[in-house]
Amino acid sequence: MRTVFRAPRAVVDGAERPAAVLVDDGRIEAILPPDAPVDAPEVRLAADEVLVPGLVDTHVHVNEPGRTEWEGFASATRAAAAGGVTTLVDMPLNALPPTVDVPALEVKRKAADGQCVVDVGFWGGAIPGNEPELRALHEAGVFGVKCFLLDSGVPEFPALPDPRGAMRELAVFxxxxxxxxxxxxxxxxxxxxxxRDFLASRPRAAEDSAIAGLLRAARETGARVHVVHLSSADALPLLAEARADGVRVTVETCPHYLALTAEEVPDGDTRFKCCPPVREEANRDALWQGLADGVIDLVVSDHSPATPELKGTGDFGSAWGGIASLQIGLAVVWTEARRRGWSLADVVTRMATAPADLVGLRHKGRIAPGAAADLAVVAPDETFTVGPLAHRHPTTPYAGRTLHGVVRGTWLRGERVDHDRPGPPRGRLIGRGDA
Structure with a gap:
């Protein structure tokens, strides 16, 4: 069915402008002047609303199967839709089995099938000894493979401190x-x-050293590499230099590193624990500069929930390290960005377009002719207080905070997603190369 979205403000080509977005058969057919006559039903945005592309979150731990009590595809994708996220990519851990070969990928796809209200893709995993599995995973549609250069926190996904073997294999294809x-x-x-003891145990130098080693390996092998959840701003010059030298490296950071500071974390409040850790205010400011300079390419959630019993121990050594923010990532980042003079378009570009580009989904994360009609309506000036979320568990360091940016509606391929009563799930399981 054809539909036209009439928006006094829409994020198109990285900037806000008025537009009428014509949708047909799940695709954007045309971007028209806001008052262009169109014989189609209308979705007319209010003056305080902005039409944005659906966000693409390429760093989500869904944890199903095996640890579904931590999250799960049904709850994770409902939370995503509530936050304007129309596509997510699931990490290879902490599900059981981890996604380190094609049979495990098929187990995960079977678990996800029929549960998802937004589109879902998958990363594979690189662990010691599975180099022969990497091409098969690639051909089966994973967007890439993830490794840990140190202990991952779960025994079934061991560290790969020397990733050069995996990188040489990946470089072939x-x-x-x-x-x-x-x-x-x-x-x-x-x-x-x-x-402060936990922060001192995971210093910036640990990140900087690992990133330096990763960049040396990328130079040696020619492989493409992506640094996940950057928290140390001290690594930015290394990354900028490597990119200038032709190393194919991309970088992400996360809402918690852009919004939270070590100075505000109360002792015993393990809701704030993540690895690498939330660092000092000056470091946060430098990350924002790295994002502005383009050294950091994108912002994704690293949504890594756990049960309240695992997360809220009060002991930073034993508590699970991960921050739940899938539903509110846009609001968290936008609240801080607007304070710094950024535009909503600046934020959306880094949370929708850039993550889509990372995984090669050129038809996602943008409002453009031919793109999927994955859209969200945001009221950027409206505030809300973080309360119960659609995540399986309510544990988040943002509880009780007042944030800017209310998502008033989400559309997947031109059809509205009601995350409270979603009806038959219409999300698709997608793979590398899907258009």
Whole structure:
């Protein structure tokens, strides 16, 4: 069915402008002047609303099957839709089995099938000894493979401190390696309630050293690499230099590193624990500069929930490290961005277009002719207080915060997603190369 979205404000080509967006058969047919006559039903936006492309979150831990009590495809995709996310890519851990070969990928796809209200793709995993599986995973449609350069926190996904073997294999077919970059030799142990002890146990130097090693390996092998969840701003010059030298490296950071600071974390409040950790205010400011300069390419959630019993122990050594923010990532980033003079278009470009480009989904994350009609309506000036979310568990460090940016509606391929009563799930399981 044809529909026209009439928006006094729409994010098109990286900027806001008035537009009428004509949708037909799940695709954007044309971008027209706002008052262009069209014989089609209308969705007319209010003056305080902005039409944006559906966000693409390429760093989500859904944890199903095996640890579905932590999250799950049904709850994760409902949360995504509520936050304007129309496509997510699931990490290879912490599900059981981890996605380190094609049979495990098929188990995960079977678990997801029929549950998803937004589109879902998958990363594979690189662990010691599975180099022969990487081409098969690539051909089966994963967008790339992820490794940990130190202990991942789960025994079934062991560390790959020397990723060069995997990178040489990936370079043959131009696959992408994602790396959790911390140097285990520089990471200490911290137990107890004091956040400063936990922060000191995972210093910036651990990230900087691991990233330097990853970049040397990328130079040696020619492989494409992606640094996940960058938290150390000290690594930005290394990354900028490598890119200028022709190293094919991309970088992401996360809402918690752009919005939270070490100075505000209360002792014992393990809702704030993540690895690498939330760092000091000056470091946060430098990350924003790295994002503005283009050294950091994109912002994704690293949604990594766990049960309240695992997350809220009060001991930063034993609590699960991960922050739940899939539903509110846009609001978290926008609230801080607007304070810094950024536009909503600046934010959306880095949370929709850039992640889509990372995984080669050129028909996602943008309002353009031929693109999927994955859209969200946002009221950027409206505030809300973070309360119960569609995630399986309510544990988040943002609870009780007042944020700007209310998502008033989400559309997947031109059809509205009601995350409260979604009806038959219409999300698709997608793979590399899907258009």
């Amino acid at each position: 131009d696959g992408l390696l994602l790396a959790h970059a911390e140097d285990g030799a520089l990471v200490g142990e911290a137990h107890g309630r004091r956040y």
